[in-house]
Amino acid sequence: MGSADVVIVNTCAVREEAERNELKLLRKLSKEYQDKRLIVIGCLTRVRPASIKDAAPNAVLVTSHGAELIDEAMNGNADIYIYDDRPAKYLPNYYPELHGHRYVVPIQVGCLGNCSFCVTKIGRMGFGRVKSYDIDDIINAIANAVSKGAREIYLTGQEISAYGRDRGYDLVDLLENILRKVGGRFMIRLGMMEPLELSRIIDRLLDVVKSDWRVYRFFHVPVQSGSDRVLMLMRRKYTVDLFRDIIMRIRRVFPDATIATDIIVGFPGETDEDFWASVKLIEELGIDKVNLARYSRRPFTEAAYMEQVPEQVKKERSKIATDAFNKVALERNRMFIGREMWGIVSEVDFKGENYVVRSYNYKPIAVRKADIGAFVRVRVTDATPQRLFGQLLESESLGARYRVDFRITEGLDLIS
Numbered sequence: 576m577g578s579a580d581v582v583i584v585n586t587c588a589v590r591e592e593a594e595r596n597e598l599k600l601l602r603k604l605s606k607e608y609q610d611k612r613l614i615v616i617g618c619l620t621r622v623r624p625a626s627i628k629d630a631a632p633n634a635v636l637v638t639s640h641g642a643e644l645i646d647e648a649m650n651g652n653a654d655i656y657i658y659d660d661r662p663a664k665y666l667p668n669y670y671p672e673l674h675g676h677r678y679v680v681p682i683q684v685g686c687l688g689n690c691s692f693c694v695t696k697i698g699r700m701g702f703g704r705v706k707s708y709d710i711d712d713i714i715n716a717i718a719n720a721v722s723k724g725a726r727e728i729y730l731t732g733q734e735i736s737a738y739g740r741d742r743g744y745d746l747v748d749l750l751e752n753i754l755r756k757v758g759g760r761f762m763i764r765l766g767m768m769e770p771l772e773l774s775r776i777i778d779r780l781l782d783v784v785k786s787d788w789r790v791y792r793f794f795h796v797p798v799q800s801g802s803d804r805v806l807m808l809m810r811r812k813y814t815v816d817l818f819r820d821i822i823m824r825i826r827r828v829f830p831d832a833t834i835a836t837d838i839i840v841g842f843p844g845e846t847d848e849d850f851w852a853s854v855k856l857i858e859e860l861g862i863d864k865v866n867l868a869r870y871s872r873r874p875f876t877e878a879a880y881m882e883q884v885p886e887q888v889k890k891e892r893s894k895i896a897t898d899a900f901n902k903v904a905l906e907r908n909r910m911f912i913g914r915e916m917w918g919i920v921s922e923v924d925f926k927g928e929n930y931v932v933r934s935y936n937y938k939p940i941a942v943r944k945a946d947i948g949a950f951v952r953v954r955v956t957d958a959t960p961q962r963l964f965g966q967l968l969e970s971e972s973l974g975a976r977y978r979v980d981f982r983i984t985e986g987l988d989l990i991s
Protein backbone atom coordinates (compact mmCIF):
# COMPACT_ATOMS: atom_id res chain seq x y z
CA MET A 576 0.00 0.00 0.00
CA GLY A 577 2.98 2.28 0.64
CA SER A 578 3.57 3.08 -3.03
CA ALA A 579 -0.11 3.47 -3.98
CA ASP A 580 -1.51 6.94 -4.76
CA VAL A 581 -5.07 6.11 -3.84
CA VAL A 582 -6.64 3.82 -1.23
CA ILE A 583 -10.11 2.55 -2.13
CA VAL A 584 -12.23 0.87 0.56
CA ASN A 585 -15.36 -1.03 -0.40
CA THR A 586 -17.97 -1.19 2.37
CA CYS A 587 -21.11 -3.15 3.25
CA ALA A 588 -23.87 -2.10 5.64
CA VAL A 589 -25.71 -5.41 5.98
CA ARG A 590 -24.46 -6.35 9.46
CA GLU A 591 -23.67 -4.29 12.53
CA GLU A 592 -20.42 -6.11 13.16
CA ALA A 593 -19.16 -5.48 9.62
CA GLU A 594 -20.00 -1.79 10.00
CA ARG A 595 -17.99 -1.58 13.24
CA ASN A 596 -14.97 -3.23 11.64
CA GLU A 597 -15.16 -1.04 8.56
CA LEU A 598 -15.26 2.17 10.59
CA LYS A 599 -12.31 0.91 12.64
CA LEU A 600 -10.35 0.21 9.47
CA LEU A 601 -11.19 3.63 8.02
CA ARG A 602 -10.04 5.35 11.22
CA LYS A 603 -6.73 3.51 10.98
CA LEU A 604 -6.21 4.15 7.27
CA SER A 605 -7.11 7.79 7.66
CA LYS A 606 -4.34 8.24 10.25
CA GLU A 607 -1.74 6.10 8.51
CA TYR A 608 -2.15 7.45 4.99
CA GLN A 609 -2.86 11.14 5.39
CA ASP A 610 -0.95 11.91 2.21
CA LYS A 611 -3.06 9.58 0.05
CA ARG A 612 -6.52 9.96 -1.38
CA LEU A 613 -8.86 7.74 0.62
CA ILE A 614 -11.96 6.80 -1.39
CA VAL A 615 -14.83 4.94 0.26
CA ILE A 616 -17.39 3.12 -1.88
CA GLY A 617 -20.26 0.69 -1.20
CA CYS A 618 -23.55 0.92 0.65
CA LEU A 619 -22.22 2.18 3.99
CA THR A 620 -21.59 5.50 2.22
CA ARG A 621 -25.35 5.96 1.91
CA VAL A 622 -26.35 4.55 5.27
CA ARG A 623 -23.64 6.10 7.47
CA PRO A 624 -22.01 9.03 5.64
CA ALA A 625 -21.59 11.06 8.86
CA SER A 626 -20.00 8.14 10.77
CA ILE A 627 -17.54 7.62 7.91
CA LYS A 628 -16.54 11.30 7.91
CA ASP A 629 -16.24 11.13 11.67
CA ALA A 630 -13.91 8.14 11.50
CA ALA A 631 -11.97 9.38 8.47
CA PRO A 632 -12.31 13.15 7.94
CA ASN A 633 -10.17 13.02 4.80
CA ALA A 634 -12.33 10.30 3.15
CA VAL A 635 -14.04 10.96 -0.16
CA LEU A 636 -17.37 9.13 -0.43
CA VAL A 637 -18.60 7.61 -3.68
CA THR A 638 -22.09 6.15 -3.48
CA SER A 639 -21.56 3.56 -6.20
CA HIS A 640 -18.97 1.18 -7.58
CA GLY A 641 -19.11 2.85 -10.99
CA ALA A 642 -15.63 3.14 -12.41
CA GLU A 643 -16.41 6.51 -13.99
CA LEU A 644 -17.34 8.05 -10.62
CA ILE A 645 -14.25 6.66 -8.92
CA ASP A 646 -12.25 8.29 -11.70
CA GLU A 647 -13.89 11.62 -10.90
CA ALA A 648 -13.36 11.22 -7.18
CA MET A 649 -9.65 10.60 -7.69
CA ASN A 650 -9.20 13.98 -9.26
CA GLY A 651 -12.05 16.15 -7.98
CA ASN A 652 -12.45 18.38 -4.92
CA ALA A 653 -15.85 17.28 -3.56
CA ASP A 654 -16.32 15.27 -0.36
CA ILE A 655 -19.07 13.09 -1.73
CA TYR A 656 -19.97 11.83 -5.20
CA ILE A 657 -23.56 10.65 -5.58
CA TYR A 658 -24.55 8.33 -8.35
CA ASP A 659 -28.20 7.39 -8.56
CA ASP A 660 -28.61 5.86 -11.94
CA ARG A 661 -26.87 2.56 -11.53
CA PRO A 662 -25.87 0.14 -12.88
CA ALA A 663 -22.72 1.74 -14.09
CA LYS A 664 -22.16 1.97 -17.80
CA TYR A 665 -19.49 -0.67 -17.90
CA LEU A 666 -19.43 -4.25 -16.78
CA PRO A 667 -16.21 -5.22 -15.02
CA ASN A 668 -13.41 -6.35 -17.24
CA TYR A 669 -11.91 -9.80 -16.94
CA TYR A 670 -8.20 -9.84 -16.15
CA PRO A 671 -6.97 -13.46 -16.03
CA GLU A 672 -3.90 -12.39 -14.07
CA LEU A 673 -6.15 -11.00 -11.32
CA HIS A 674 -9.13 -13.31 -11.41
CA GLY A 675 -7.62 -16.67 -12.34
CA HIS A 676 -10.24 -18.53 -14.26
CA ARG A 677 -13.32 -17.02 -12.58
CA TYR A 678 -15.33 -14.14 -13.97
CA VAL A 679 -17.90 -12.56 -11.66
CA VAL A 680 -20.40 -10.60 -13.70
CA PRO A 681 -23.10 -8.42 -12.10
CA ILE A 682 -26.26 -8.69 -14.17
CA GLN A 683 -28.54 -6.42 -12.18
CA VAL A 684 -28.84 -4.26 -9.05
CA GLY A 685 -31.83 -3.61 -6.83
CA CYS A 686 -34.76 -5.80 -5.88
CA LEU A 687 -38.53 -5.78 -5.89
CA GLY A 688 -38.80 -6.33 -2.13
CA ASN A 689 -39.16 -4.09 0.89
CA CYS A 690 -38.04 -6.38 3.72
CA SER A 691 -38.44 -4.90 7.16
CA PHE A 692 -34.92 -5.89 8.29
CA CYS A 693 -33.01 -4.83 5.20
CA VAL A 694 -30.68 -1.89 5.10
CA THR A 695 -29.32 -2.87 1.70
CA LYS A 696 -32.31 -1.42 -0.10
CA ILE A 697 -31.51 1.94 1.52
CA GLY A 698 -27.82 1.55 0.88
CA ARG A 699 -28.30 0.84 -2.81
CA MET A 700 -31.11 2.36 -4.84
CA GLY A 701 -34.16 2.31 -2.60
CA PHE A 702 -36.63 -0.56 -2.66
CA GLY A 703 -38.81 -1.79 -5.48
CA ARG A 704 -36.39 -0.84 -8.24
CA VAL A 705 -34.44 -3.18 -10.46
CA LYS A 706 -31.83 -2.12 -12.95
CA SER A 707 -30.51 -4.72 -15.29
CA TYR A 708 -27.54 -4.68 -17.59
CA ASP A 709 -28.27 -5.04 -21.26
CA ILE A 710 -28.43 -8.66 -22.39
CA ASP A 711 -25.97 -8.15 -25.28
CA ASP A 712 -23.46 -6.35 -23.05
CA ILE A 713 -23.50 -9.29 -20.64
CA ILE A 714 -23.08 -11.84 -23.44
CA ASN A 715 -20.19 -9.88 -24.96
CA ALA A 716 -18.48 -9.54 -21.59
CA ILE A 717 -18.79 -13.27 -20.95
CA ALA A 718 -17.63 -14.20 -24.46
CA ASN A 719 -14.61 -11.98 -23.98
CA ALA A 720 -13.82 -13.51 -20.58
CA VAL A 721 -14.19 -17.07 -21.91
CA SER A 722 -11.92 -16.27 -24.85
CA LYS A 723 -9.27 -15.14 -22.34
CA GLY A 724 -9.55 -18.34 -20.31
CA ALA A 725 -12.41 -17.83 -17.82
CA ARG A 726 -13.96 -21.15 -16.85
CA GLU A 727 -16.38 -20.27 -14.09
CA ILE A 728 -18.89 -17.53 -14.80
CA TYR A 729 -20.76 -16.23 -11.76
CA LEU A 730 -23.98 -14.37 -12.55
CA THR A 731 -24.53 -12.10 -9.55
CA GLY A 732 -26.89 -9.40 -8.38
CA GLN A 733 -29.08 -8.50 -5.44
CA GLU A 734 -31.94 -10.58 -6.80
CA ILE A 735 -31.02 -12.20 -10.09
CA SER A 736 -34.45 -13.81 -10.44
CA ALA A 737 -35.78 -10.28 -11.09
CA TYR A 738 -33.27 -9.78 -13.91
CA GLY A 739 -34.73 -8.01 -16.92
CA ARG A 740 -38.01 -6.94 -15.31
CA ASP A 741 -37.10 -3.35 -16.27
CA ARG A 742 -36.26 -4.39 -19.83
CA GLY A 743 -38.97 -6.79 -20.92
CA TYR A 744 -37.00 -10.01 -20.74
CA ASP A 745 -35.91 -12.29 -17.90
CA LEU A 746 -33.18 -14.47 -16.44
CA VAL A 747 -34.18 -17.49 -18.53
CA ASP A 748 -33.84 -15.44 -21.73
CA LEU A 749 -30.41 -14.33 -20.58
CA LEU A 750 -29.25 -17.84 -19.73
CA GLU A 751 -30.55 -19.29 -22.98
CA ASN A 752 -28.76 -16.61 -24.97
CA ILE A 753 -25.47 -17.04 -23.15
CA LEU A 754 -25.54 -20.80 -23.73
CA ARG A 755 -26.47 -20.41 -27.39
CA LYS A 756 -24.07 -17.60 -28.29
CA VAL A 757 -20.99 -18.26 -26.19
CA GLY A 758 -19.05 -21.35 -27.22
CA GLY A 759 -16.43 -23.17 -25.19
CA ARG A 760 -16.00 -25.07 -21.97
CA PHE A 761 -17.16 -23.07 -19.02
CA MET A 762 -19.63 -23.39 -16.18
CA ILE A 763 -22.23 -20.86 -15.12
CA ARG A 764 -23.14 -20.38 -11.49
CA LEU A 765 -26.46 -18.73 -10.75
CA GLY A 766 -26.56 -16.25 -7.87
CA MET A 767 -29.25 -15.69 -5.27
CA MET A 768 -32.87 -15.99 -6.42
CA GLU A 769 -35.71 -14.60 -4.30
CA PRO A 770 -38.54 -17.18 -4.00
CA LEU A 771 -41.48 -15.16 -5.37
CA GLU A 772 -39.59 -13.92 -8.43
CA LEU A 773 -38.10 -17.37 -8.94
CA SER A 774 -41.54 -19.02 -8.78
CA ARG A 775 -42.56 -17.07 -11.90
CA ILE A 776 -39.76 -18.60 -14.00
CA ILE A 777 -38.82 -21.83 -12.24
CA ASP A 778 -40.13 -24.37 -14.77
CA ARG A 779 -38.59 -22.62 -17.78
CA LEU A 780 -35.35 -22.17 -15.83
CA LEU A 781 -35.18 -25.87 -14.97
CA ASP A 782 -35.76 -26.77 -18.64
CA VAL A 783 -32.81 -24.62 -19.72
CA VAL A 784 -30.51 -25.87 -16.96
CA LYS A 785 -31.40 -29.44 -17.84
CA SER A 786 -30.64 -28.88 -21.50
CA ASP A 787 -27.01 -27.83 -21.01
CA TRP A 788 -24.25 -29.29 -18.82
CA ARG A 789 -22.64 -25.85 -18.54
CA VAL A 790 -24.90 -24.65 -15.73
CA TYR A 791 -24.06 -25.79 -12.20
CA ARG A 792 -26.90 -27.73 -10.64
CA PHE A 793 -26.90 -25.23 -7.81
CA PHE A 794 -29.78 -23.09 -6.57
CA HIS A 795 -29.53 -20.46 -3.87
CA VAL A 796 -33.06 -19.60 -2.72
CA PRO A 797 -33.18 -17.60 0.53
CA VAL A 798 -36.23 -18.49 2.66
CA GLN A 799 -35.15 -16.60 5.85
CA SER A 800 -37.72 -18.32 8.11
CA GLY A 801 -39.83 -21.47 8.22
CA SER A 802 -42.74 -19.61 9.82
CA ASP A 803 -45.34 -17.75 7.78
CA ARG A 804 -45.95 -15.43 10.73
CA VAL A 805 -42.28 -14.35 10.78
CA LEU A 806 -42.17 -14.08 6.98
CA MET A 807 -45.04 -11.64 7.26
CA LEU A 808 -43.24 -9.61 9.93
CA MET A 809 -40.19 -9.62 7.68
CA ARG A 810 -42.39 -8.39 4.82
CA ARG A 811 -41.20 -11.20 2.60
CA LYS A 812 -43.56 -11.74 -0.30
CA TYR A 813 -44.05 -15.50 -0.23
CA THR A 814 -45.19 -18.29 2.06
CA VAL A 815 -43.31 -21.32 3.31
CA ASP A 816 -45.44 -23.44 0.99
CA LEU A 817 -44.32 -21.52 -2.05
CA PHE A 818 -40.68 -22.06 -1.06
CA ARG A 819 -41.37 -25.76 -0.46
CA ASP A 820 -42.99 -26.06 -3.87
CA ILE A 821 -39.94 -24.51 -5.60
CA ILE A 822 -37.52 -26.85 -3.83
CA MET A 823 -39.61 -29.90 -4.68
CA ARG A 824 -39.75 -28.89 -8.33
CA ILE A 825 -35.95 -28.55 -8.38
CA ARG A 826 -35.45 -31.90 -6.65
CA ARG A 827 -37.83 -33.65 -9.06
CA VAL A 828 -35.64 -32.62 -11.99
CA PHE A 829 -32.25 -32.76 -10.22
CA PRO A 830 -32.31 -35.05 -7.16
CA ASP A 831 -28.66 -34.31 -6.45
CA ALA A 832 -28.76 -30.53 -7.01
CA THR A 833 -27.15 -28.50 -4.27
CA ILE A 834 -29.71 -26.25 -2.67
CA ALA A 835 -28.60 -23.36 -0.50
CA THR A 836 -30.77 -21.08 1.56
CA ASP A 837 -30.49 -18.29 4.14
CA ILE A 838 -32.07 -18.39 7.59
CA ILE A 839 -32.24 -15.55 10.11
CA VAL A 840 -32.70 -16.58 13.74
CA GLY A 841 -33.87 -14.25 16.48
CA PHE A 842 -35.85 -11.93 14.23
CA PRO A 843 -38.01 -9.57 16.37
CA GLY A 844 -41.12 -11.43 17.46
CA GLU A 845 -39.74 -14.90 16.65
CA THR A 846 -41.12 -17.39 19.20
CA ASP A 847 -39.69 -20.81 20.04
CA GLU A 848 -42.34 -22.32 17.81
CA ASP A 849 -41.35 -20.09 14.86
CA PHE A 850 -37.71 -20.98 15.40
CA TRP A 851 -38.39 -24.72 15.39
CA ALA A 852 -40.45 -24.32 12.22
CA SER A 853 -37.27 -23.06 10.52
CA VAL A 854 -35.24 -26.00 11.78
CA LYS A 855 -37.89 -28.50 10.72
CA LEU A 856 -38.22 -26.99 7.26
CA ILE A 857 -34.49 -27.45 6.59
CA GLU A 858 -34.66 -31.04 7.85
CA GLU A 859 -37.80 -31.83 5.86
CA LEU A 860 -36.37 -30.53 2.58
CA GLY A 861 -32.82 -31.75 3.11
CA ILE A 862 -31.25 -28.38 2.34
CA ASP A 863 -27.55 -28.83 1.53
CA LYS A 864 -26.24 -25.52 2.76
CA VAL A 865 -27.72 -22.94 5.10
CA ASN A 866 -26.25 -19.48 5.52
CA LEU A 867 -27.32 -18.87 9.08
CA ALA A 868 -27.42 -15.34 10.48
CA ARG A 869 -28.38 -14.03 13.88
CA TYR A 870 -30.70 -11.11 13.36
CA SER A 871 -28.71 -7.86 13.37
CA ARG A 872 -30.52 -4.60 14.14
CA ARG A 873 -29.87 -2.08 11.38
CA PRO A 874 -30.58 1.64 11.31
CA PHE A 875 -33.56 3.10 9.44
CA THR A 876 -35.31 -0.27 9.19
CA GLU A 877 -38.77 -1.15 10.46
CA ALA A 878 -37.54 -4.21 12.33
CA ALA A 879 -35.16 -2.09 14.42
CA TYR A 880 -38.25 -0.65 16.14
CA MET A 881 -39.98 -3.98 16.80
CA GLU A 882 -39.65 -5.83 20.09
CA GLN A 883 -36.25 -7.50 20.04
CA VAL A 884 -35.35 -11.07 20.97
CA PRO A 885 -32.75 -11.10 23.79
CA GLU A 886 -29.15 -11.65 22.63
CA GLN A 887 -28.79 -14.76 24.78
CA VAL A 888 -31.83 -16.38 23.15
CA LYS A 889 -30.49 -15.53 19.70
CA LYS A 890 -27.18 -17.17 20.61
CA GLU A 891 -28.85 -20.34 21.88
CA ARG A 892 -31.06 -20.63 18.80
CA SER A 893 -28.09 -20.05 16.58
CA LYS A 894 -26.18 -22.89 18.24
CA ILE A 895 -29.10 -25.33 18.02
CA ALA A 896 -29.71 -24.41 14.38
CA THR A 897 -26.02 -24.78 13.45
CA ASP A 898 -25.94 -28.31 14.88
CA ALA A 899 -29.20 -29.30 13.19
CA PHE A 900 -28.20 -27.86 9.80
CA ASN A 901 -24.78 -29.51 9.98
CA LYS A 902 -26.47 -32.87 10.49
CA VAL A 903 -28.63 -32.36 7.40
CA ALA A 904 -25.64 -31.20 5.36
CA LEU A 905 -23.60 -34.23 6.41
CA GLU A 906 -26.39 -36.59 5.47
CA ARG A 907 -26.67 -34.97 2.03
CA ASN A 908 -22.89 -35.02 1.50
CA ARG A 909 -22.57 -38.68 2.55
CA MET A 910 -24.83 -39.64 -0.36
CA PHE A 911 -21.92 -38.90 -2.67
CA ILE A 912 -19.30 -41.12 -1.00
CA GLY A 913 -18.11 -43.74 -3.47
CA ARG A 914 -19.49 -41.87 -6.48
CA GLU A 915 -17.52 -40.49 -9.39
CA MET A 916 -18.17 -36.83 -10.09
CA TRP A 917 -16.77 -34.31 -12.50
CA GLY A 918 -16.10 -30.62 -12.03
CA ILE A 919 -13.63 -27.77 -12.32
CA VAL A 920 -10.60 -27.27 -10.10
CA SER A 921 -11.67 -24.01 -8.62
CA GLU A 922 -9.19 -22.85 -5.98
CA VAL A 923 -6.76 -23.74 -3.24
CA ASP A 924 -8.52 -24.12 0.12
CA PHE A 925 -8.10 -21.60 2.92
CA LYS A 926 -5.40 -23.61 4.67
CA GLY A 927 -3.46 -23.90 1.44
CA GLU A 928 -3.40 -27.70 1.81
CA ASN A 929 -5.94 -28.93 -0.72
CA TYR A 930 -7.28 -28.02 -4.09
CA VAL A 931 -11.02 -27.53 -4.27
CA VAL A 932 -12.93 -29.03 -7.17
CA ARG A 933 -16.41 -27.63 -7.74
CA SER A 934 -18.47 -30.49 -9.02
CA TYR A 935 -21.27 -30.14 -11.59
CA ASN A 936 -23.64 -29.59 -8.64
CA TYR A 937 -21.24 -27.11 -7.03
CA LYS A 938 -20.19 -29.34 -4.14
CA PRO A 939 -16.69 -28.48 -2.94
CA ILE A 940 -14.49 -31.59 -3.20
CA ALA A 941 -11.03 -31.38 -1.64
CA VAL A 942 -8.32 -33.21 -3.58
CA ARG A 943 -4.58 -33.39 -2.92
CA LYS A 944 -3.20 -32.05 -6.14
CA ALA A 945 -4.72 -30.66 -9.31
CA ASP A 946 -4.41 -27.96 -11.96
CA ILE A 947 -6.50 -24.89 -11.25
CA GLY A 948 -9.07 -24.39 -14.00
CA ALA A 949 -8.96 -27.96 -15.29
CA PHE A 950 -12.02 -30.15 -15.82
CA VAL A 951 -11.47 -33.27 -13.74
CA ARG A 952 -13.08 -36.49 -12.69
CA VAL A 953 -12.94 -37.42 -9.01
CA ARG A 954 -13.97 -40.35 -6.82
CA VAL A 955 -15.54 -39.14 -3.58
CA THR A 956 -13.98 -40.85 -0.57
CA ASP A 957 -15.28 -38.98 2.48
CA ALA A 958 -17.54 -36.14 3.58
CA THR A 959 -18.01 -33.54 6.29
CA PRO A 960 -20.97 -31.14 6.55
CA GLN A 961 -18.96 -28.52 4.70
CA ARG A 962 -17.32 -30.49 1.93
CA LEU A 963 -16.43 -33.73 0.24
CA PHE A 964 -13.01 -35.33 -0.08
CA GLY A 965 -11.96 -37.07 -3.23
CA GLN A 966 -9.32 -38.80 -5.23
CA LEU A 967 -8.43 -37.35 -8.60
CA LEU A 968 -9.07 -39.88 -11.39
CA GLU A 969 -8.59 -37.87 -14.54
CA SER A 970 -7.74 -34.36 -15.53
CA GLU A 971 -7.95 -32.76 -18.94
CA SER A 972 -4.81 -30.74 -18.40
CA LEU A 973 -2.44 -33.41 -17.18
CA GLY A 974 -1.45 -34.28 -20.72
CA ALA A 975 -1.17 -37.48 -22.69
CA ARG A 976 -0.83 -39.77 -19.70
CA TYR A 977 -4.51 -39.21 -19.06
CA ARG A 978 -7.35 -39.92 -21.39
CA VAL A 979 -10.02 -37.27 -21.27
CA ASP A 980 -13.17 -39.27 -20.95
CA PHE A 981 -15.97 -37.56 -19.17
CA ARG A 982 -18.66 -40.06 -20.10
CA ILE A 983 -19.33 -41.01 -16.53
CA THR A 984 -22.34 -39.07 -15.44
CA GLU A 985 -24.87 -36.75 -16.87
CA GLY A 986 -23.56 -34.29 -19.44
CA LEU A 987 -19.99 -35.38 -19.42
CA ASP A 988 -19.95 -36.94 -22.86
CA LEU A 989 -20.63 -33.44 -24.16
CA ILE A 990 -17.33 -32.12 -22.91
CA SER A 991 -15.11 -34.85 -24.25
Ligand code: SF4
Pocket residue numbers: 685686687688689690693694695696702733734769
Ligand atom coordinates in the same frame (compact mmCIF):
# COMPACT_ATOMS: atom_id res chain seq x y z
S1 SF4 B 1 -35.29 -8.75 -1.31
FE1 SF4 B 1 -35.49 -7.90 0.79
S2 SF4 B 1 -33.54 -8.52 1.78
FE2 SF4 B 1 -33.22 -8.73 -0.43
S3 SF4 B 1 -32.33 -6.75 -1.01
FE3 SF4 B 1 -34.56 -6.60 -1.34
S4 SF4 B 1 -35.38 -5.69 0.50
FE4 SF4 B 1 -33.30 -6.40 0.98
